[in-house]
Amino acid sequence: MNILVADDESVLRFLLTETLADEGYAIAEAEDGRQAMEKLEQESYDLVILDYxxxxxxGVEVCEWLRGTETPNRDIPVILLTAKALEKDKEKARAAGVTAYVVKPFSPLQLIDTVESLLDEAKRP
Structure with missing residues (x-):
């Protein structure tokens, strides 16, 4: 299972990468939204984690772009990580096509549970 992690905070990106790699996932990293878009155009992923x-x-702009393009990744689950917990921010994320919304700070176990449940759902016909 390939996961793209896009976050401009290198420490958080490292934590996410290590946590998910320990669970057996192959991880690609992006440092910003433009880099995430380039990677999503070049490779296939099973899931993407975007920082807001x-x-x-x-992250919302990347998700909007992804849902509107003809890439193999168009329909993959998107997790949005954010410190913005306001309802209007959640609505904007949902409108962009975000699958799940994880508010910072979060536990690595919470993130793994979210990743696993989204990947399980994606496998179902």
Whole structure:
């Protein structure tokens, strides 16, 4: 299972990468929204984790773009990580096509549970 992790905070990206790799996932990393878009155009992933606030493009902008393009990744689950817990932010994320919304701070176990349940759902016909 391939997962793309896009977050501009290198420490958090490292934590996410290590946590998911320990669970057996293959992880690709992006430092900002534009890099995430490039990777999503070049490779196939099973799931993408986007930080809301990133340079170049926000996680919501990347998700909107992804849902509107003809890439193999168009329908994969998208997890949005954010410190923004307001309802209007959640609505904006849902409208963009975000599958799950994880509010910072979160536990690595919470994230793994979310990843596993989304990947299980994606496998179902």
């Amino acid at each position: 606030m990133m340079p170049e493009k926000t």
